[in-house]
Amino acid sequence: MTRARPTATHWGNYLVDTAADGTLSVTPHGDDPHPSPIGRSLTALHDPAHRIARPAIRLGYYRDRAAADPTLRGREPFVEVDWNTALDIAADALRTARATAGNRAIYGGSYGWAGAGRFHHAQGQVHRFLQLFGGYTASVDTYSFAAAEVLIPHVLGMNAYVAARQAPSTEEITRHCARIVFFGGAPQRNTQVNPGGVGAHPGPGRLTALRGAGIDFIHIGPVRDDCDPALDARWIPCRPHSDAAIMLALLHTLITEGLHDHAFLDRYTTGFDRLAEYVTGRGDGVPKSPEWAAELAEIPADEIRALARLMARERCLIGLPYALQRAEHGEQSYWAAWALAAALGHIGLPGGGVLMGTGIGMTNNMQRRYLPFEIGGLPQPGNPVAEFVPVARLTEMLERPGGTVDYNGRVLTYPPIDLIYWAGGNPFHHHQDLNRLRRAWSRPRTVIVNEISWTATARLADIVLPTTAGAEREDFAGGRTDHWLTPMRRALEPYGQARDDYAIFAGLAERLGFAERFTEGRTARQWVEQLWRTTVDNAAAAGIRLPEYADFRAGAPLDLRPQLPESPHTLEQFRDDPQRHPLRTPSGRIELFSRTIAEFGYPDCPGHPAWFPPREWLGSPAAQRFPLHLLSHQPATRLHSQLDHGVISREAKIRGREPLRMNPADAATRGLRDGDIARVHNDRGALLAGVRISDAVRPGVMHMATGAWYDPLNPSDPESLDVHGNPNSVTNDIGTSSLAQGPSANSCLVEAERYDGELPPLSVGTPPPLVDAGSIR
Ligand SMILES: Nc1nc2c(c(=O)[nH]1)N[C@H]1C(S)=C(S)[C@@H](COP(=O)(O)OP(=O)(O)OC[C@H]3O[C@@H](n4cnc5c(=O)[nH]c(N)nc54)[C@H](O)[C@@H]3O)O[C@H]1N2
Ligand SMILES: Nc1nc2c(c(=O)[nH]1)N[C@H]1C(S)=C(S)[C@@H](COP(=O)(O)OP(=O)(O)OC[C@H]3O[C@@H](n4cnc5c(=O)[nH]c(N)nc54)[C@H](O)[C@@H]3O)O[C@H]1N2
Numbered sequence: 001m002t003r004a005r006p007t008a009t010h011w012g013n014y015l016v017d018t019a020a021d022g023t024l025s026v027t028p029h030g031d032d033p034h035p036s037p038i039g040r041s042l043t044a045l046h047d048p049a050h051r052i053a054r055p056a057i058r059l060g061y062y063r064d065r066a067a068a069d070p071t072l073r074g075r076e077p078f079v080e081v082d083w084n085t086a087l088d089i090a091a092d093a094l095r096t097a098r099a100t101a102g103n104r105a106i107y108g109g110s111y112g113w114a115g116a117g118r119f120h121h122a123q124g125q126v127h128r129f130l131q132l133f134g135g136y137t138a139s140v141d142t143y144s145f146a147a148a149e150v151l152i153p154h155v156l157g158m159n160a161y162v163a164a165r166q167a168p169s170t171e172e173i174t175r176h177c178a179r180i181v182f183f184g185g186a187p188q189r190n191t192q193v194n195p196g197g198v199g200a201h202p203g204p205g206r207l208t209a210l211r212g213a214g215i216d217f218i219h220i221g222p223v224r225d226d227c228d229p230a231l232d233a234r235w236i237p238c239r240p241h242s243d244a245a246i247m248l249a250l251l252h253t254l255i256t257e258g259l260h261d262h263a264f265l266d267r268y269t270t271g272f273d274r275l276a277e278y279v280t281g282r283g284d285g286v287p288k289s290p291e292w293a294a295e296l297a298e299i300p301a302d303e304i305r306a307l308a309r310l311m312a313r314e315r316c317l318i319g320l321p322y323a324l325q326r327a328e329h330g331e332q333s334y335w336a337a338w339a340l341a342a343a344l345g346h347i348g349l350p351g352g353g354v355l356m357g358t359g360i361g362m363t364n365n366m367q368r369r370y371l372p373f374e375i376g377g378l379p380q381p382g383n384p385v386a387e388f389v390p391v392a393r394l395t396e397m398l399e400r401p402g403g404t405v406d407y408n409g410r411v412l413t414y415p416p417i418d419l420i421y422w423a424g425g426n427p428f429h430h431h432q433d434l435n436r437l438r439r440a441w442s443r444p445r446t447v448i449v450n451e452i453s454w455t456a457t458a459r460l461a462d463i464v465l466p467t468t469a470g471a472e473r474e475d476f477a478g479g480r481t482d483h484w485l486t487p488m489r490r491a492l493e494p495y496g497q498a499r500d501d502y503a504i505f506a507g508l509a510e511r512l513g514f515a516e517r518f519t520e521g522r523t524a525r526q527w528v529e530q531l532w533r534t535t536v537d538n539a540a541a542a543g544i545r546l547p548e549y550a551d552f553r554a555g556a557p558l559d560l561r562p563q564l565p566e567s568p569h570t571l572e573q574f575r576d577d578p579q580r581h582p583l584r585t586p587s588g589r590i591e592l593f594s595r596t597i598a599e600f601g602y603p604d605c606p607g608h609p610a611w612f613p614p615r616e617w618l619g620s621p622a623a624q625r626f627p628l629h630l631l632s633h634q635p636a637t638r639l640h641s642q643l644d645h646g647v648i649s650r651e652a653k654i655r656g657r658e659p660l661r662m663n664p665a666d667a668a669t670r671g672l673r674d675g676d677i678a679r680v681h682n683d684r685g686a687l688l689a690g691v692r693i694s695d696a697v698r699p700g701v702m703h704m705a706t707g708a709w710y711d712p713l714n715p716s717d718p719e720s721l722d723v724h725g726n727p728n729s730v731t732n733d734i735g736t737s738s739l740a741q742g743p744s745a746n747s748c749l750v751e752a753e754r755y756d757g758e759l760p761p762l763s764v765g766t767p768p769p770l771v772d773a774g775s776i777r
């Protein structure tokens, strides 16, 4: 055995060791009381069935370069070439794209989580490289939180993540909060993960503390175990997407029974009168009463009324997972939740208000102590191209060059994309309606992908550049919402001929004439040390002492918590003195009516929270043909699509297919039994999944994780069956609304039936067909 080396991932810190026969072993770091089992999947890192060993060029592209037929992408073998050839071809493609259509024709949004290290972060690398190359069309916002990212600044005058950090600590909740009302629960599985790294997982212990505090937990949502059983929450199984209606009806009860907090509303909010007009029906003749909502949500009106009274009685926290806004009109449930909290008057009091991002936030690591400094990152010189698209409008951008799209009060024009460069993300996992993306993806002349593994995205590229994984690099990790800084040593040798993203971009920059500006003359190791020095300096300015790099590198992960000051909450300061600490909204207050949004004039997002029936939900006409609502959630067994081939993810699959949970009644009417393979379909596509029958899922709903590698049975068929079970084979690719244009992954109706045919083999379990350059003439 060699000595185990420390590495860091978005789901925890581990020690990695290699036995003489090459097998890997992974041990969680001793500082972590509840390590994530996902770490065990790291043993698959050197799996030759999934790793990309050598640079590879699609056959037609190898022959014809940018003149190759782009519609053959994903249907031809790859030619394995040496690095010089691959980098020459990629540099040529970049030059050609820039010369024909300008830098705006290069799409470099490259959304994705990549790995955890600060220097080797793929997005930082690709963006810096493309900026120095003259720029690229960028993306804004995230698949996680787009609707809130655009809405919350209008309502609260602050960044949505800053607002999410106003979350009370576990201790404040246990001391001051009488009741938490969750819309969609607080899935503990999601607390395994933290962007940038997580030194320890205190979550389960905090849950026990919450449980012991005598808090009344209420969970309104379609899936019972979204709330950890340890909380023993009362479950109100509503239809998915009825949350905004329920919140408006709760408001209706508060208003009609005079239970709303007049003093709070008068002093701290604007526009309550406009909202109240809508809620009571004075505006449109439709009172948003409990009876009205009961029909939409399929829960008893009396239960809504009783809940409103309970919420008004004592300190109450409203909890929302991000998932709620990953839906058509996702802005509305989030806005309505803040309006409801304002009417209750608990905003800015300890243990009250709104907690956004429940699973990841409720037992979060920070507990009010956020890093008061920036961790060093690769410098970004600035993007000379000003054009951008909302991140989830990817397909539309490729489909409609020159077309326009509304976004947050602006009209954006889609640039004509000639070349896509992706590093550190997997759009053929994360984007909605993958069959539609596959068609649009065949428009640009060139697609370059830096990847570790043969993901669907790599298979759909022209130029595939094999990248090292985090455990194969020296770096350090640190998340913005974590209080640990972790050294990463090279725990494994790079697989095959894989290179760091940095080395790949340095090689391209050299060919394109800006090597010196890209590298600044530093080796990777020198950059890591430089970023550490920046971190040390930034920390020192905030009064926090960090060791020199050599000591840090040789030592254990650093827990900064004892040195972190308690962060004041903007909303508490605002509550204390709204004149001295106004919010940065036009009114200085919480905007329950936003003139700004109203003046955008969007028919799908008016000036106050409102109910809009989504196109796809159980209450829509479409449900007659497709009567099941498919909710796709974050996977318990992996990070998105990463290490889908690892042991933890694989063990949960059913005959190799992604599990799908459904209610016993829905299964029975379709003759489905536990362990069967189901074909899930709608007009957009079809997928195979393994059936798990569970009464934790409300009738009419199916619950399935994202991230199984998309595996179309026949890549020549634009509507092909996905034989592996990626929910985005059937999800709908529409914006949340004209305001945010966020992803609406959860607004998806389907039908399911038993799949009795012979089970098609998985092609993602082996590399695509590869040929040697020597055999081509
Ligand atoms: N239907 C549905 N779709 C969803 C969601 C949902 O709830 N439902 N959730 C959405 C959300 S919230 C998110 S955040 C996205 C996540 O979407 P992504 O962030 O795209 O998902 P990942 O699987 O993390 O993709 C990261 C990719 O980077 C690669 N990688 C890792 N390290 C490196 C590196 O160092 N260099 C390079 N070049 N590559 C590297 C990995 O192999 C992997 O393929 O998915 C979204 N999609
Ligand atoms: N293990 C693990 N943890 C992760 C990740 C991962 O990939 N793996 N990804 C991370 C990322 S990128 C993100 S953005 C976060 C955030 O993740 P979130 O978006 O907060 O969580 P999800 O798991 O997508 O969804 C939570 C639950 O919301 C419920 N839900 C969906 N729609 C509705 C609705 O209309 N009404 C109600 N009431 N409930 C609904 C679903 O049943 C679902 O289980 O998680 C992070 N945590």
Ligand SMILES: [Mo]
Pocket (backbone or CB within 6 Å): 143, 144, 145
């Ligand atoms: Mo996310």
